[in-house]
Amino acid sequence: MALLITDECINCDVCEPECPNDAITMGEAIYEIDPARCTECVGHHDEPQCKVVCPVECIELNPEWKEDEGQLMAKYHRIVAPA
Structure with missing residues (x-):
């Protein structure tokens, strides 16, 4: 499953740089995880x-x-494959 950030997010900015797939971005109110990129x-x-x-x-x-x-492993291989 992909992950999801709930409304309890305090926008502390620590999760975004930790994501190796660049799946976490700042949304309108809280950080969001793009399920198509989350492995x-x-x-x-x-x-x-x-x-x-x-x-x-x-x-x-x-x-x-x-x-x-x-x-999830297949998604990982698609994400890291050279363009």
Whole structure:
């Protein structure tokens, strides 16, 4: 699954630079995660780095983007493939 930042986000700016897929950007009110780019850090790290650094624990699984480990790895390969 891709991840989702909830309304509890305090805009502390620590998650955005940690995302190896550039999936996190500032939205209108809080940071947002692009589910098409989020691999939960599969291919890069053992656990999602945004969740590791989030001080308010406002990042959770996005129920609208159900993906298994294989699908996340395939997405990772598409993202890092040379253009």
